[in-house]
Amino acid sequence: MDVVVCLKQVVDPELPARDFAIDPRSRRQAREGRTLVISTYDEHALEVALRLKEQTGGKVTTLAVGPQAALGEAVRKALAMGADEALVVDEPRAPEWLGAEVAPVLAAAIRRIGPVDLVLAGCESADWVERVVAPLLAEALGAACVTFAARVEPADGGVLVRRMADDGVHHVAARLPAVVSVASDDANKPRLPKVKDIVAARRKPVTVVATADLEVDPAWRLPAPEVRGVTVPPRTGTCEMLGGEPAEQVEALVRRLRDLKLL
Amino acid sequence: MEVTWLRGAAVLALLAIAGVVAGRKLLVVYRVIRLGGGPVPLQSPGRALRELAVQVLGHRKVLRRPFAGLLHLCIFWGFLVLFSTIIQAFGEAFVPGWTLPVLGSRPWFALLQDVFIVIVLAGVAMALWLRLVVRPPRLARQDQAGALLILGLISGIMVTLVVSRAAAIRLDAPAWAAGAVVSGAVGGWLAGLPRPALHAVFEAAWWLHLGIVLYFLTWIPEGKHLHLLTLVPNVALRKARPRGALAPVDVEAADRLGASAATHFTWKDNLDAFACMECGRCVEVCPANVTGKELDPRRLHTDLRRQLVAAGGARRAGGDPQVAPRLVGEVFSEAFLWQCLTCGACVEECPADNDHIDKIVAMRRHLVMEEARAPDTMADALRSLEARGHPFRGAGIARTAWTAGLRVKALPDGERAEWLLWVGCAAALNERNHAPLRALVRLLQAAGTDVAILGDEETCTGDPARRMGNEYLFQIFARANVETLGRYGVTRIVTPCPHCYNTLAHEYPAFGGRYEVWHHTQLLDRLVAEGRLRPDRPVAETVTFHDPCYLGRHNGEYDAPRRVLAAIPGLGRVEMAQCRERGFCCGAGGGLYWMEDRVGERVSHVRTRHALATGAGVVATACPFCMLMLEDGAAATEARLRPHDVAELLARSVADGD
Numbered sequence: 001m002d003v004v005v006c007l008k009q010v011v012d013p014e015l016p017a018r019d020f021a022i023d024p025r026s027r028r029q030a031r032e033g034r035t036l037v038i039s040t041y042d043e044h045a046l047e048v049a050l051r052l053k054e055q056t057g058g059k060v061t062t063l064a065v066g067p068q069a070a071l072g073e074a075v076r077k078a079l080a081m082g083a084d085e086a087l088v089v090d091e092p093r094a095p096e097w098l099g100a101e102v103a104p105v106l107a108a109a110i111r112r113i114g115p116v117d118l119v120l121a122g123c124e125s126a127d128w129v130e131r132v133v134a135p136l137l138a139e140a141l142g143a144a145c146v147t148f149a150a151r152v153e154p155a156d157g158g159v160l161v162r163r164m165a166d167d168g169v170h171h172v173a174a175r176l177p178a179v180v181s182v183a184s185d186d187a188n189k190p191r192l193p194k195v196k197d198i199v200a201a202r203r204k205p206v207t208v209v210a211t212a213d214l215e216v217d218p219a220w221r222l223p224a225p226e227v228r229g230v231t232v233p234p235r236t237g238t239c240e241m242l243g244g245e246p247a248e249q250v251e252a253l254v255r256r257l258r259d260l261k262l263l
Numbered sequence: 264m265e266v267t268w269l270r271g272a273a274v275l276a277l278l279a280i281a282g283v284v285a286g287r288k289l290l291v292v293y294r295v296i297r298l299g300g301g302p303v304p305l306q307s308p309g310r311a312l313r314e315l316a317v318q319v320l321g322h323r324k325v326l327r328r329p330f331a332g333l334l335h336l337c338i339f340w341g342f343l344v345l346f347s348t349i350i351q352a353f354g355e356a357f358v359p360g361w362t363l364p365v366l367g368s369r370p371w372f373a374l375l376q377d378v379f380i381v382i383v384l385a386g387v388a389m390a391l392w393l394r395l396v397v398r399p400p401r402l403a404r405q406d407q408a409g410a411l412l413i414l415g416l417i418s419g420i421m422v423t424l425v426v427s428r429a430a431a432i433r434l435d436a437p438a439w440a441a442g443a444v445v446s447g448a449v450g451g452w453l454a455g456l457p458r459p460a461l462h463a464v465f466e467a468a469w470w471l472h473l474g475i476v477l478y479f480l481t482w483i484p485e486g487k488h489l490h491l492l493t494l495v496p497n498v499a500l501r502k503a504r505p506r507g508a509l510a511p512v513d514v515e516a517a518d519r520l521g522a523s524a525a526t527h528f529t530w531k532d533n534l535d536a537f538a539c540m541e542c543g544r545c546v547e548v549c550p551a552n553v554t555g556k557e558l559d560p561r562r563l564h565t566d567l568r569r570q571l572v573a574a575g576g577a578r579r580a581g582g583d584p585q586v587a588p589r590l591v592g593e594v595f596s597e598a599f600l601w602q603c604l605t606c607g608a609c610v611e612e613c614p615a616d617n618d619h620i621d622k623i624v625a626m627r628r629h630l631v632m633e634e635a636r637a638p639d640t641m642a643d644a645l646r647s648l649e650a651r652g653h654p655f656r657g658a659g660i661a662r663t664a665w666t667a668g669l670r671v672k673a674l675p676d677g678e679r680a681e682w683l684l685w686v687g688c689a690a691a692l693n694e695r696n697h698a699p700l701r702a703l704v705r706l707l708q709a710a711g712t713d714v715a716i717l718g719d720e721e722t723c724t725g726d727p728a729r730r731m732g733n734e735y736l737f738q739i740f741a742r743a744n745v746e747t748l749g750r751y752g753v754t755r756i757v758t759p760c761p762h763c764y765n766t767l768a769h770e771y772p773a774f775g776g777r778y779e780v781w782h783h784t785q786l787l788d789r790l791v792a793e794g795r796l797r798p799d800r801p802v803a804e805t806v807t808f809h810d811p812c813y814l815g816r817h818n819g820e821y822d823a824p825r826r827v828l829a830a831i832p833g834l835g836r837v838e839m840a841q842c843r844e845r846g847f848c849c850g851a852g853g854g855l856y857w858m859e860d861r862v863g864e865r866v867s868h869v870r871t872r873h874a875l876a877t878g879a880g881v882v883a884t885a886c887p888f889c890m891l892m893l894e895d896g897a898a899a900t901e902a903r904l905r906p907h908d909v910a911e912l913l914a915r916s917v918a919d920g921d
Contacts, residue, residue, distance in 0.1 A: 012651060016661040037650050077649075192642050195520055195632040195735045 001058040001176075002152060003049040004110055005083065006121040006133065008102075009038040009066050009074045009095075013126040020232060026096050027227045029127055031070075040075045043190040045182040048152050049120050050082045050191070056154045061113055065097075065105055068208055079201035080193035087113060089214065098128060098227075103136035104220035105211055110141060112214060116177060118159065123148050123181040133168040134181035140220040144178040150185035155165025174225045266357055274356035279479035288484035289492070292537055295575035297357070297845025301529035306503040308917035314616070318498045324614040326546065331393060337386030338417065344379040348424055352473055360435055364478040370442030377428075377445040380421050387418050396498060401543030404561070406486055413488055416479045423472035425449050430465035434458065441897045473598060488614060490540040497538035502531060506607065507817030508769035509624055514632075514735045521628025521732065523591045525570035532622060533571055538615040539564035545609035545619060549817035550848045550870075551602040551718075555863025558602035560619045566594050567622065589627050600626050604866070605730050606812040607852035611844050623853075641731055644857035649737060652722035658692040663718050664698040665690075669704055672714055674716035674751045680715035682707075682786075683753045685767060687760030688723050689856075696759075696887040697892055699908030702760055703783050706914055710795040714757065720747055724766040738774070741766075743774035759783040759910070761813035761886045782814055784824040784885045784909050791830045791913075798916035801833025806912065807879040808836070809870065809893065810846035811886035824885045824909045831916040837877040846849075847873060849884075849892035855890055871896030875904055885909045 012035040021030040030162060038046075049060045051077065062078045064071050068090040075086045089109050094102060119141070131147070134154045138145030150169075151162040151247070161172045164183050193201075242252045257263040277388075306314070317323045326332035347363055354361035366372045370621035381475065391414060394402060397691075431437060433453050440447060454463060483491050504510070514520065522528050539801045546552050547562040552559055574587045588594055593717040603623040610618055637645065644654035663673075665686075684704070690696040707714050725740030750754075756778050758764050768780035790796040806828055814820050821843045828836055841847045850866030860866060871893060874882040882893055882904055893906035 014647075014651070014657055016659055016664070018664065021630065035651050109598040141498065155447045190646075192631070192635040192637060192645060195514060197635075198735065199515065 001052055001056045001117045002060065002061070002115070002116045003052060003120060004063050004113060004116050005042070005046045005049045006060050006106055006119065006137075007042045007046065007062050007064045007074060007076070007078060008122070008125050009036050009064065009071055010039045010127045011035070012037045013040065017235075022230050022232060027230045028096050031095060036074070037126075038072060038077065041124060041126070041182055041184060043122075044184050044188045045120040045122050046078055046081060046083065046178075046189045047188040048182050049118075050148070051188070052118070052152065053082070059084045059115070061116075062086045063089070063106060063109055063113070064244040065091050065092060065102055065109070065211075066094040067092045072255055075206055077193070078203055079204045079206075081191055082150075082197060083204075085204065088206060088208045089211055090208050091211045096204040098224050099130040099132035099135065100224040101193075102224045103133050104140060104216050105214060106133070106181075107137055107140035108214035108216040109209070110137075112209070118152075118176060119143065119156050119179040121179070122180050123183045128247075131181070132181050136220075136222065139243035140217070141177065141179065144174040144175050144176075145180075146178065147173050147181040148183045149180045150178055150183055151187050152182070211256060265359065267359065268357070271357035273345070274353060277473070278353070278448075281480045284481040285484055285610045288481075291572075291575065292484055292489065294579075295571045298526045298571065298575060298578070299528050303500075303529050303531040304503045306501050306706060308581075308699045310318065310503075311499040311501070314345060314501060314687045315495065318614070318616060322614075323614065324616075324833055327612070328676055330389065330397075330653050331542075334393065334541070334650070337382045337389070341379045341383030341386065343373060344532050345424070348376055349476055352424075352427075352469065352476070352832060355469065356473075360431070360437060361426070362437070362439065368438040370439055373439035373442035373446075374444060375442075376659065377443045380425055381445055383417065384421050387421075389415050389719065390414055395913060398545075400475065401547045401611070403543075405541045405543065409486055409488065413479075413482065416475055416482070418471060419475045419550040420479065423475065427465055427468035427472055428882055429453055430461050430468060434461050434465060452712060454745035456498070470548035471757055472842055489537050493534060493538040494540075494615050497534050499831075500531060500534065501616055502617045502618065502621075504611070506817075507765040508773075508812060509621070511738070511770075511773050512628070514738060516566050519629075520632040520734070522622070523588055523589070523629040524823045525567055525574045527629075528622065528625060529569070531887045532618075532625075533567075535615070535617040535622075536564045536568040536571060539568065539617060541565055542614065544612045544614065545617075546611045546622045548608040548845065550604060550608065550866045554866050554869055555597045556602045557596065557862070559599075560603075562595070563619050563622045564598075564617060564742045570594060578583045584904050590719055591629055595626060597636065597793070598629065598862070600630065600793040601641075601858060602855075603853050604812070604850065604855050606848035607816040608845070608848070609811075611816050624730065624732060627730075628734055630778060631732035632735055637731060638858050640859060641854060641857045644854070645728060645731065645733055645736065648723055648725075649738075651819040652740075653688040653692060654727045655688055660690075660692060660694070661719075662686070662688075662691045662721060663716070665700050666704075666716075667812060669701060670708075674715050674753075675716035675718050675720050678715050681713040681755060682715075683748070683751070683756045683758075684714045684716050685724075685758040685763050686716055686721060687758055687763040687887060689762075689891070690759055691721075693891055696890055696908075698892070699759065699887070699910050700906070702914035703787075703910040704909060706787060706796060706917060707757075708792070709917060710790040712790065712795075717747065719752070724763050724771075726766045726770075727764045727857065729766070729770070730852070741771055741774040741776070745771055747776050748776060748778065753778060755779045755781070757783055757786045759885070762819070762888065765813045765817055780883065782818075782820060782823070784827055785813070785820060785839050787910060787913055788823040788826050796917050798831045798913060800916045800918060802831050802912060803833050804881045804912070805835040805837060805877075806881045806883045806907075807839050807874050807877040807878045808842070808909075809839070809849065809874065809882050809884045809889055811884060811889050812846065812848050812852050814885055815846050816844060824883070827909050827913055828883060831912060832914075834912065837879050839873045839877055841873060849886075849889040849896075851888035857889070865896070866898070867892040867896040868899055871904065873902050880905065881912070882906050884911060 011029050011031055023030045023094045032136045060083045068088055071088055121134050130241050135145050148159045148164045150164050153160045158175045163170045242249045322336050351362050426444055431452035432447055475541045528878055543561055549560050577586050605620050647656040648654045672680055690700050709797050725737035729737035764782045770861050847870050849870055877907040890906055897904045
């Protein structure tokens with residue numbers, strides 16, 4: 001089964017709160033000097049792809065859109081984990097794009113890769129959490145779409161997907177080609193790369209194309225939402241000093257905690 | 264002088280037979296040891312001699328168990344002294360009544376021999392008492408039948424020796440007889456015997472004596488008894504390197520990373536396996552084993568020995584030396600390998616000077632680098648190290664958050680200082696360790712010590728990755744940090760983290776980084792001694808000091824933190840039963856801070872109980888990892904015990920310190 005995994009590079013979601021900032025010009029998260037990582041669920045999607053490859057053979061290609069220089073680390077990591085090839089769409093504006101803007105470019109890049117059976121992506125990105133890329137991709141590629149997959153198993157000419165839903169677990173059979181968005185599950189915890197694979201990853205093929213070289217069908221372009229403003233919620237803290245003797249302080253404290261329904 | 268050639272020839276023939284039997288067994292052992300790789304850097308001959316004197320002749324480690332140590336000392340020294348009687352017995356095969364030149368005829372020498380016969384018999388009696396009556400658990404898994412056989416043979420050698428000496432005294436009244444008081448007394452019991460009967464007694468005892476000696480010889484190359492021969496080279500050929508340093512491997516060039524089969528270790532590791540006498544002292548002090556986990560450090564050597572012998576046999580038969588069961592996963596389960604805290608208690612205790620940590624880490628290297636297998640929480644720590652330069656996933660605070668409100672110079676800001684304060688991730692990224700850090704900086708500033716930090720350019724030293732077996736990742740950190748430190752021209756480093764201390768001081772030199780590294784308690788100790796810090800405010804606490812393994816056992820620093828505590832007026836000190844060399848790990852070493860301690864009791868809780876048992880109100884430590892574990896222990900046991908860093912306590916006593 002030939003699989004393409006879409007990887008988004010984001011600012012480390014575990015960034016110390018102090019370092020989290022909004023760039024006022026772009027109204028996007030400041031990236032300068034921050035640790036960049038593969039978006040959490042995208043790594044789970046890659047793990048699903050690698051397991052499918054182990055079961056059915058085929059090829060795993062990673063696809064990322066962004067500034068080529070910044071993407072190097074993420075691509076090498078994915079190749080070290082076991083992806084066979086990588087396609088990078090060099091696009092300096094991509095860090096500012098939302099899902100509706102990136103999905104048509106991804107679709108064009110997947111067309112360029114050739115016929116693929118399955119496209120996987122994280123169910124949501126760690127920064128914007130829009131959850132739109134997989135459905136938009138499926139629409140553009142004319143493929144089936146299943147979202148929030150915990151597990152994906154190969155089945156007769158298709159895949160069986162166990163998907164997490166508000167009302168429980170859905171078991172969905174999908175024909176190929178399909179686009180599946182992946183949620184985290186014990187069964188798809190991203191693997192550690194073996195050292196020999198890290199070394200071997202340096203020799204795996206990485207193709208770089210510019211957005212301009214892709215044939216993006218105008219019909220795939222949907223109006224993207226306009227971001228009017230982004231703010232970091234202010235952290236407020238008020239400190240109330242309770243006066244008096246220790247016994248009075250204890251009494252006052254208990255009263256205050258009762259008032260706040262904490263006791 | 265009458266020479267009994269026939270008798271001499273018969274004895275030599277017997278000696279040759281025993282020699283061939285023992286020699287063949289030894290050759291097998293030698294070939295098996297040589298299955299291992301090299302090169303192994305060895306300590307200098309001078310150090311080797313000193314070690315031999317202290318460790319072998321002096322029984323330094325053996326005597327840590329007073330009863331077992333004393334009995335072994337009796338038998339060991341008895342063997343050395345009474346070797347003279349074995350030579351004499353062989354000499355008598357050719358020349359009846361022959362004794363050693365010069366010494367043999369002296370009564371005082373005969374007295375010495377007689378006294379040691381009694382000492383050896385006393386040692387054997389003590390050994391029997393220990394094995395059959397006391398039965399310590401550590402000996403339960405030892406080869407009891409083999410041990411009893413050896414004790415029996417030793418007793419036999421002694422009894423036949425006394426009887427032959429007694430008969431000789433009665434027969435010939437030799438020059439040495441005056442000194443041989445014990446043999447002489449036994450001779451008294453033979454007083455009524457006619458000469459031919461005395462002669463028969465002598466002959467029987469003498470032949471039996473030589474027979475047992477030769478039979479004993481054939482047993483030496485078997486199992487634990489082999490330590491009689493292997494221990495001396497094993498102690499002399501100790502790996503030359505600081506205790507805490509692990510050996511680097513050329514990750515890019517090696518065809519195989521780590522060890523997954525018995526034949527993947529170094530020849531010195533294999534020699535270790537054959538030097539193990541299965542005394543079980545390592546098991547008794549292992550914090551993982553004591554708290555009910557699977558790890559049994561003795562098995563690292565006994566099971567490796569068994570696997571090596573099987574591999575050697577398979578190779579001689581022309582087969583694949585990678586024999587079943589698999590070393591990693593079957594002989595040693597993954598759980599077993601991941602339970603080691605690398606605390607070094609076993610290494611410290613081992614009378615054979617074996618190194619258990621090397622073997623654990625070699626197998627972890629295989630798991631992590633070849634198979635990419637590690638417990639989930641450790642894998643998360645490794646991933647965090649790669650992405651963020653520190654192993655604390657979800658720390659959520661900045662590396663310099665602790666400096667808020669302090670004026671601390673930072674080298675990346677273009678500042679220069681005499682000392683670099685290497686903060687360490689465990690201190691910087693865990694809020695409980697901020698108070699000790701702040702106390703340390705205020706103390707250093709009060710003493711006029713010029714320090715600066717690396718700020719956001721500091722990363723992990725790579726220690727957790729290395730102990731988890733990810734040598735590849737460790738080396739990336741080592742090279743990057745050596746580059747950073749070089750860029751700022753750093754020469755002197757002070758750090759509150761014993762793990763960083765160990766890595767910076769002992770592991771970075773292999774990567775070209777040579778610095779003068781001080782632990783913060785060592786620097787504080789000096790500042791107090793020089794009068795630059797004056798602890799004059801009393802601190803009314805009773806304190807027990809918990810030795811961090813990487814400060815104490817791995818780096819030999821037990822006294823500096825204790826001297827700092829002793830300098831604080833009003834502070835009472837008590838020691839835990841297990842302290843200093845016998846210190847008990849907090850549960851965080853070896854990368855196990857990042858693993859849930861779910862099997863058996865938690866190591867941190869047991870250590871907290873040790874501290875509680877002293878009646879102290881404060882357990883002091885000098886390591887940010889120990890601090891986190893002891894906090895966990897104190898919280899879980901609802902103890903009124905508060906963990907504090909030595910720096911925090913000192914700051915309370917120094918007027919400018921807070």
